[in-house]
Amino acid sequence: MGYILAVEDDPYIQVLIRRKLENAGYEVRVYGDGDTIDALIAEKRPDLILLDVMIPGKTGLEICKAIKTSMGISAPPIIIVSARGQQQDVETAYRVGADGYLIKPFSPKDLLEMVQKYTNFER
Amino acid sequence: MSTPHADYILEHGGIAILTISKDGLIQSFNASAVNFYGIPAAKIIGQPLITLIPPDHHTTHERAIHLAGLQNSAVELETQHYHHDHLIDTRVIISAIHDEGALVGFSLFVIDITKQMRIQTALQHERNVLESILEATNDAIVMVDTNQHIQTINLRFETLFQLPRYQFILRPASDLIAAIDNTPHLPKAFANMFMSLATDIYENAGGELTLPGPTPIDLIWYSTPVYAHDGSIIGRLFVFRDVTQERQSDRMKTEFVALVSHELRTPLTPIQGFSEMLMDEEMGVLDPNLREIVTIIKANADRLAALITDILDLTKIDSGHIEIRPEIHDIRQIFNVVRTSMDGTLARKKQQLSITVPSNLFNIFVDADRLIQILTNLLENASKYSPEKQTVSLSVVMVEDSQDLPPNAPDNIRLPAFLFIVHDDGIGIPPEEQTHVFKRFFRSDQAMRQQIQGTGLGLTVVKSFVEMQGGHVWLHSMPGEGTTFYCTIPHIEGLA
Numbered sequence A: 001m002g003y004i005l006a007v008e009d010d011p012y013i014q015v016l017i018r019r020k021l022e023n024a025g026y027e028v029r030v031y032g033d034g035d036t037i038d039a040l041i042a043e044k045r046p047d048l049i050l051l052d053v054m055i056p057g058k059t060g061l062e063i064c065k066a067i068k069t070s071m072g073i074s075a076p077p078i079i080i081v082s083a084r085g086q087q088q089d090v091e092t093a094y095r096v097g098a099d100g101y102l103i104k105p106f107s108p109k110d111l112l113e114m115v116q117k118y119t120n121f122e123r
Numbered sequence B: 001m002s003t004p005h006a007d008y009i010l011e012h013g014g015i016a017i018l019t020i021s022k023d024g025l026i027q028s029f030n031a032s033a034v035n036f037y038g039i040p041a042a043k044i045i046g047q048p049l050i051t052l053i054p055p056d057h058h059t060t061h062e063r064a065i066h067l068a069g070l071q072n073s074a075v076e077l078e079t080q081h082y083h084h085d086h087l088i089d090t091r092v093i094i095s096a097i098h099d100e101g102a103l104v105g106f107s108l109f110v111i112d113i114t115k116q117m118r119i120q121t122a123l124q125h126e127r128n129v130l131e132s133i134l135e136a137t138n139d140a141i142v143m144v145d146t147n148q149h150i151q152t153i154n155l156r157f158e159t160l161f162q163l164p165r166y167q168f169i170l171r172p173a174s175d176l177i178a179a180i181d182n183t184p185h186l187p188k189a190f191a192n193m194f195m196s197l198a199t200d201i202y203e204n205a206g207g208e209l210t211l212p213g214p215t216p217i218d219l220i221w222y223s224t225p226v227y228a229h230d231g232s233i234i235g236r237l238f239v240f241r242d243v244t245q246e247r248q249s250d251r252m253k254t255e256f257v258a259l260v261s262h263e264l265r266t267p268l269t270p271i272q273g274f275s276e277m278l279m280d281e282e283m284g285v286l287d288p289n290l291r292e293i294v295t296i297i298k299a300n301a302d303r304l305a306a307l308i309t310d311i312l313d314l315t316k317i318d319s320g321h322i323e324i325r326p327e328i329h330d331i332r333q334i335f336n337v338v339r340t341s342m343d344g345t346l347a348r349k350k351q352q353l354s355i356t357v358p359s360n361l362f363n364i365f366v367d368a369d370r371l372i373q374i375l376t377n378l379l380e381n382a383s384k385y386s387p388e389k390q391t392v393s394l395s396v397v398m399v400e401d402s403q404d405l406p407p408n409a410p411d412n413i414r415l416p417a418f419l420f421i422v423h424d425d426g427i428g429i430p431p432e433e434q435t436h437v438f439k440r441f442f443r444s445d446q447a448m449r450q451q452i453q454g455t456g457l458g459l460t461v462v463k464s465f466v467e468m469q470g471g472h473v474w475l476h477s478m479p480g481e482g483t484t485f486y487c488t489i490p491h492i493e494g495l496a
Helices: A011-023 A037-043 A060-074 A087-095 A108-122 B004-012 B031-037 B055-070 B114-136 B155-161 B173-182 B188-198 B244-279 B288-318 B331-348 B368-384 B445-449 B458-468
Strands: A003-007 A027-031 A048-052 A078-082 A100-103 B016-021 B026-029 B075-083 B086-099 B102-112 B140-145 B150-153 B205-211 B217-227 B233-242 B327-330 B352-356 B363-366 B391-399 B417-424 B473-477 B483-490
Touching: A003 A011, A003 A037, A011 A027, A011 A108, A011 B244, A027 A037, A037 A060, A048 A060, A048 A108, A060 A078, A060 A087, A078 A087, A078 A108, A087 A100, A100 A108, A108 B244, B004 B031, B016 B031, B031 B075, B031 B102, B055 B075, B055 B086, B055 B102, B086 B114, B114 B155, B140 B155, B150 B173, B155 B233, B173 B188, B188 B205, B188 B217, B188 B233, B217 B244, B244 B288, B288 B458, B327 B331, B327 B368, B331 B352, B331 B363, B331 B368, B331 B391, B363 B368, B368 B391, B368 B417, B368 B458, B368 B483, B458 B473, B458 B483
Parallel strands: A003 A027, A003 A048, A048 A078, A078 A100, B352 B391
Antiparallel strands: B016 B026, B016 B102, B075 B086, B086 B102, B140 B150, B140 B233, B205 B217, B217 B233, B327 B363, B391 B417, B417 B483, B473 B483
């Protein structure tokens, strides 16, 4: 069905993402930071990446920009998940190449809907 | 002069008159002088003048007498003389007496000026006190008189604007305005404000100014006519207050609230998310008892999320971070978004939404996100305060003429404008609460009694967003007969 790679440092939101997406049949791996993300992508290419913005090390936006820059058109879709929801935050995310934006607290239904939209689009 | 009357006046007129010889010996002493000094004439005639004068005033008298001898006019002296057994303030007028061209002596007219001096001292003291207050005050103060001259500039004005005040005191206001205009670090708005108000006598005005620089200074100012006791205008006062620190702590407060609100969103995510998943029975079938509890958890998580969003909106409004980005939009499309976002709310109360758009209205030049939030907030209230199965309505009309506005519309509405009308047949708002509904955190008594949930921020946000776009919002309501909210968005000719 699809493999989702998620970076989220809050342990409870990690569980939420994993349970919601696994219930829908996705394979989900969640990491607390983005330090090893390049290796993880190289190891197995995800069908979609979820990135929290405020995480230890590089921010989700920096990671998003790096992936989209290095992988170009072959980069997987990226959804930014953030507690910040102002217009300029959303615009910044799209500027660094994000495909979607979810504001915390998000509805798991909306998360799944967005993930399905981008993973189906890919196929 | 030598009539009996004149002699009498000279003798008893209330002014001590004495004459002295060239070498300073008293030669005549009138009745008023006897009264004044408390010494009989017989006892003083032939004595030196200085017996009437305290030692530390001898020199000034000698000089004045010398001077009077040299010139053809009287010499005036403010000094002190003995009066009975103490000293009093006196004015002494000294004239030379000539006989056939030769100086023979001097006349001295001595007037008691104690009272005058007392008043003068009191006035001087009062003036000093007022000046000290002006100098000590932390507000910069300028007073311009009715001839457009600078009457007063206090020390704080000089330090705040770095303009040497003594160059401007009692000079035309235009000098000061030119100096402000020519000072690079002072904003043009400052000079303009001064210029327009200095010549205007009656207007009250106020505003804000920021002095740019490495550490910008935020000022609030006001200007007001100054009236004398008799009601006449004596000038115009300008007062400037440095509010940089207040603004700074306001900003810090706003930033702190924003930070806390963002931090609250993270722990709220799993609460809201898992309760949603539980309710959708993704984790297994729920028995009715558990369902009831989970529903309560979910409802409260939703409520907390809404509160955080409202607070964040208000902090954005407070910090001036809200940018209005008007673009041309299709009114019907905006209404469709509003309808979609109201679906859930209306379905829960089995209510209907009726939307009316006249066939001649298509486009509106507006910040769509803000308008959607305005209409959604108004409709959410309409739904909240109406019974189940009722219809709430949203409509829009174009108003060109103020006569076409609803009867209780406020003055000064910018026209032409789109008039949005949100109506419900709900519980209504009592008259005494109607003026408060736009205030932050205000909840109506009825809403509290009926435990209708809300944050008391929705209408505050509506009002801010409407006013930011140049519009007005008001309401008409009768308890038990429903409520109608009106809001206008000015129509820009040529756009939309």
